[in-house]
Each structure stands twice: as structure tokens, then as C-alpha cells.
Amino acid sequence: MSLRQARTTLSVRTHGQGLTDITREVADFVRRSGIADGLLTAFIQHTSASLTVQENADPDVLADLNDFFRRIVREDPTLYRHTMEGPDDMPAHIRAALTSVQVSIPVLTGVMALGTWQGLYVFEHRARPHDRRVVLHLLGS
């Protein structure tokens, strides 16, 4: 068995706070790589947006998830020193720390081993839309 690597960077346009599904783009990268079995790693190059694997069936789950993070990490400037970049910036850093900067998913016969109800999402924590970069890396055979 000869192991090799593939790599790309996704550019993901977000729509302000909330989740953007990137499962299809990542699956396309895996398929095009020609690597059937291995480990896919997604890494987001930001500290005010993050990655999460969540339910892909009911959009209400994504809305409730976003609401929770807004409740638990409040946009109250009196709570923070770092306020220069706006009231949503420091809360965004905290929400990113509470979720994930990176997710690795095993790949088998060309398909990510996601559960039936799992999707991979960019979780935007800033109020305004942003262009986010997600580095994809696949190692396998």
C-alpha cells in the first residue's frame, strides 16, 4: 500500500452568526483526491469562526445551537477588555474556543465516515458575513 497526501483550501462565505454546511465541498475534495482510505482533516484559519459536526436534518437544531452560544457568551462590552473590534468580536473568540478549530474524519472507500445525521459546518461567530478559509488535508491510500 502506497500512502499519499492531498490538500486544498476552501473559501467559505458566511452570512453572519450561524452555521454554513460544507459537507458537500469536503466530500467533493475527498472524491477528487483519488484517495480511498485515510484520514481527512479540516482546519479553519480563524479565531472568530470555528468548525462543528452537527445534525443535518432539522434546521431548527442549527438555530437553537446558535442561540445557545449567544446566550452563554453575551455581547456585553462591560465584560471584556478587548472591545476595539466591536461588541461581537470578543464573544466570537470565546465561542470559537468552546467549539473546534479542527476536525478529523476517517475516510473509507472514498467516503467520510460521518454518521447518517452528521454534517460538517463552519460556525460563524461574528455578526457580519465573512470569507473564511478552511484547509483540507487528506492522508491515505
Place this chain on the structure above:
Amino acid sequence: MSLRQARTTLSVRTHGQGLTDITREVADFVRRSGIADGLLTAFIQHTSASLTVQENADPDVLADLNDFFRRIVREDPTLYRHTMEGPDDMPAHIRAALTSVQVSIPVLTGVMALGTWQGLYVFEHRARPHDRRVVLHLLGS
């Protein structure tokens, strides 16, 4: 050095909210693979249960950890849109997002590089027992 891969899926029966130790099952997989040095990845195929590495010495730590997540993510249906699957379902998704869907652990001379007091756990966030699938992937030599 010739690198290769091994893979399996664990089926883990949980007992309702709380942590189930899977360290031994994962260590058995690593040993049986014959791969001495590499990277072990565990990925759970669910969005209402998760993975965590926690203390393996005092069971009170696991109980306190579970209590914290019950306090911080309340089972109050007025907080959520997604309530059809029961009052514990949306809180379970949030608790999963706050912990990890995946953990990767370096392997050396056939043993995972866990610290002395670390164990690997499935963290069940639903009230009732469930059968949870954890995909294990090992890449190394």
C-alpha cells in the same frame, strides 16, 4: 519504514447521561493492529453523544462533569425550537458541540500516549441508554 492503516468500529452501549470508559477497547484495537508507532483517531458518528478525555481515577470527577453540562445546558423546552424528539434532545446536541466529536492520540511502541490519569470516554447526553458507534482509525508503522 512502511506506513499502513487499520480501522474498526466500536459499538458502545451507554447508560443514559454520563460517561462510559472505552480506553481498554481502543487500546485493544491498537495492540491487535500490529502498528507500533502512529496516530490513533476516534470519531463518534452521532450528534447527541460525544468523546472526551478525562480523569480516570476518581468517579466523582465524571459525575461532576455530567452535572455541569446539565446545569449549563438546561432541559427547558421554552428555550428551544427543536423539541419534537423530547426535552433532552436539543440540550444533547449543544452538549455534544461543547465537547468533541473526534480525538486523535499519538501511539508509541504500541501504546496510546495518554497521560497517567487520562481515559477516553463516550459522553452520552441523552436521558436513555443508546448504542453508539465510534470509528477507530490508526495510521502508522
Place this chain on the structure above:
Amino acid sequence: MSLRQARTTLSVRTHGQGLTDITREVADFVRRSGIADGLLTAFIQHTSASLTVQENADPDVLADLNDFFRRIVREDPTLYRHTMEGPDDMPAHIRAALTSVQVSIPVLTGVMALGTWQGLYVFEHRARPHDRRVVLHLLGS
């Protein structure tokens, strides 16, 4: 392409609750390994300290992040069973579970694919300074 592995363990002295930047030490390990393209994994062998990728520009971000975790996980012994190791111990375990025990970062042409504003930190959750071990593993070519 011939894939290979490199590995080391960093010893990191922390200064009580807060973040310690280890980006430079990890970058040095990557450079010395001679592996240009691959996947770097950092794994901390403790359950009362963790890893996080956060902003490396404004130190206020790190102070606000630490404050948030102190607010959200209170050092109130009446909340916990596990109190023998001091009032800061159980909160430290919870804060560790809310962040990450492990982070994997793709490496390209000898450099980790961190974003411009990203640094890799050990997040100490205990009150006193500790010596923390971080296992580094690099797989690539």
C-alpha cells in the same frame, strides 16, 4: 513519496490560570523534523490543562478568554463532589473538557497552516504553576 513520522514531547511551564504560547516551540519541532508536508498533532497529557488555538495579536483576548472560563465554571465547592484536590481542581477538569485535549494542523512546505492571527496555546486551568507535557507527532513527507 515516502512518508515518515517524527515525535517529541514538550515540557511547558505554566504560570497559573491563563494561556502560554507554544507556537514557536511547535514550529521549531516541525522545522527540525525535515518533514515538509504532512499533519502535525499536539496532544496534552493532562485533564486540568488543555490546548487552544487563539488570537496572537492582542493579549487582552487571552485575558478575556480566561475570565470567561472563570465566570462560567465557578470555584464554588458546594457545586462539586470532587473537592479533595482543592477548589480549583474540579473547575479545571470542566474547563479542559470545554476546550481541547488535542489539535491537528496541516503542514505545508515546512510551515504549519495557521492563519495570520492564530497561535497555539497551553491553557492552564489550575491556580498554581504546573509543568505540562505536550506530545507532538508529525506524519508526512
